Amino acid sequence: MKLAIVKYNAGNVQSVEFALNRLGINPIVTDDVRELQTADKVIFPGVGEASSAMDYLRKRGLDKVIKELRQPVLGICLGMQLMCRHSEENNTDCLGIVDLNVSKFPPLDKVPHMGWNSIRCADNPLFRGLPDEPFVYFVHSYHAEIGEATICTSEYIEPFTAGLCSGNFFGLQFHPEKSGAVGQQILQNFVNL
Amino acid sequence: MLTKRIIPCLDVKNGRTVKGVNFLELRDAGDPVELGALYARNGADELCFLDISATLEQRKTFAELVREIARNVNIPFTVGGGIGSVAEVGTLLNAGADKITVNSAAVRNPQLISDLAGQFGSQCVVLAIDTKFDNGEWFVYTHGGTRPTPIRTTDWAREAYNRGAGEILLTSMNHDGTKNGFALDITSTISQLVNIPVIASGGAGTMAHFVDVFREGRADAALAASIFHFKEIEIMDLKKYLKENGISVRV
Numbered sequence: 278m279k280l281a282i283v284k285y286n287a288g289n290v291q292s293v294e295f296a297l298n299r300l301g302i303n304p305i306v307t308d309d310v311r312e313l314q315t316a317d318k319v320i321f322p323g324v325g326e327a328s329s330a331m332d333y334l335r336k337r338g339l340d341k342v343i344k345e346l347r348q349p350v351l352g353i354c355l356g357m358q359l360m361c362r363h364s365e366e367n368n369t370d371c372l373g374i375v376d377l378n379v380s381k382f383p384p385l386d387k388v389p390h391m392g393w394n395s396i397r398c399a400d401n402p403l404f405r406g407l408p409d410e411p412f413v414y415f416v417h418s419y420h421a422e423i424g425e426a427t428i429c430t431s432e433y434i435e436p437f438t439a440g441l442c443s444g445n446f447f448g449l450q451f452h453p454e455k456s457g458a459v460g461q462q463i464l465q466n467f468v469n470l
Numbered sequence: 471m472l473t474k475r476i477i478p479c480l481d482v483k484n485g486r487t488v489k490g491v492n493f494l495e496l497r498d499a500g501d502p503v504e505l506g507a508l509y510a511r512n513g514a515d516e517l518c519f520l521d522i523s524a525t526l527e528q529r530k531t532f533a534e535l536v537r538e539i540a541r542n543v544n545i546p547f548t549v550g551g552g553i554g555s556v557a558e559v560g561t562l563l564n565a566g567a568d569k570i571t572v573n574s575a576a577v578r579n580p581q582l583i584s585d586l587a588g589q590f591g592s593q594c595v596v597l598a599i600d601t602k603f604d605n606g607e608w609f610v611y612t613h614g615g616t617r618p619t620p621i622r623t624t625d626w627a628r629e630a631y632n633r634g635a636g637e638i639l640l641t642s643m644n645h646d647g648t649k650n651g652f653a654l655d656i657t658s659t660i661s662q663l664v665n666i667p668v669i670a671s672g673g674a675g676t677m678a679h680f681v682d683v684f685r686e687g688r689a690d691a692a693l694a695a696s697i698f699h700f701k702e703i704e705i706m707d708l709k710k711y712l713k714e715n716g717i718s719v720r721v
Binding site for chain 2: 391412457
């Protein structure tokens with residue numbers, strides 16, 4: 278199994294790598310187009326800011342490469358948000374893989390939404406074997422609206438998309454690599470797809 | 471619903487945990503990696519590792535330790551203790567830490583908070599404040615609580631928030647080590663003053679103290695060391711108790 282993690286300017290991929298190591302997988306971290314295209318699975322992580330991440334991807338042509346991938350692709354946190362159509366964060370046009378908009382949490386409570394929150398999951402292979410409404414770890418200030426591509430929701434200040442799916446593309450707003458046994462199961466499910 | 475977090479804190483010196491009794495489950499209770507992984511399995515929501523090494527030589531081993539923790543622990547963890555520069559933070563985050571704490575260095579140079587938030591994002595910048603109630607007011611102390619400053623704790627918390635700190639770890643020196651409960655008043659004041667999470671620290675002695683700090687103290691998370699290390703309170707028992715008392719926790 279060849280699993281590639283997209284290397285770009287948004288964030289620390291060390292934790293994702295270690296989480297996969299714990300499942301017995303040694304991912305490669307790369308921005309090489311050929312490597313990404315020939316991988317069995319691709320993880321698109323991200324901690325950072327949307328517009329600088331999109332600029333970076335566009336300058337290197339990685340935006341098109343990612344959109345055209347045919348194997349299972351998993352976006353995590355900012356990676357998931359970049360799969361959406363548009364982000365309010367510095368008014369950024371994203372990849373548009375799914376037809377969802379990303380906006381900032383209204384300032385009715387503390388932002389970022391940080392900590393363990395429960396999720397409600399649709400029947401999807403990514404969530405196989407999970408307990409009912411499991412807890413996962415979130416850290417984010419922006420959130421995707423709920424729409425057709427939503428396969429998992431959570432609620433903080435208001436309901437939002439915690440997971441999405443469109444064809445071979447999957448996205449998670451939370452951090453499976455930091456979500457204990459539940460997160461490990463989700464990553465294992467992705468690897469098994 | 472977003473849950474309240476329970477955070478065991480481990481003091482590390484020269485790569486070894488300092489406090490703690492024998493854990494029968496562990497081969498080596500002095501190994502921060504093994505102890506951290508055990509706490510994670512037993513329901514801790516996050517971990518905090520503070521490096522209290524005295525020498526620069528010892529501090530170098532801390533980054534290697536952080537990498538080992540990240541390799542073995544599947545929940546978020548914060549590291550801190552004597553961090554003074556953007557470069558040091560970069561090293562620790564690259565090693566796999568999720569967040570770092572700054573304390574004395576940020577008091578000396580508040581711009582450090584802005585620089586760290588700008589470079590790495592607010593979500594990983596935790597400002598640790600050691601505070602003491604003196605003559606009717608709460609003041610900031612530095613250097614492990616040994617040096618007083620004329621800075622009011624509320625002013626410092628507000629400035630840190632404005633500079634982009636993502637979380638505040640508030641330790642009351644009046645309460646730390648007493649086991650008489652957390653400082654509810656200043657915790658509640660800071661929690662309502664800034665729009666970021668506040669972690670209460672210092673004074674945990676009973677499970678009821680945690681209910682108080684989440685309810686009256688309006689804390690988002692509570693940190694403790696010895697009551698967990700000496701097994702006076704098991705994290706799972708604490709969480710059950712909190713849940714029974716209407717506090718939202720991950721169980």
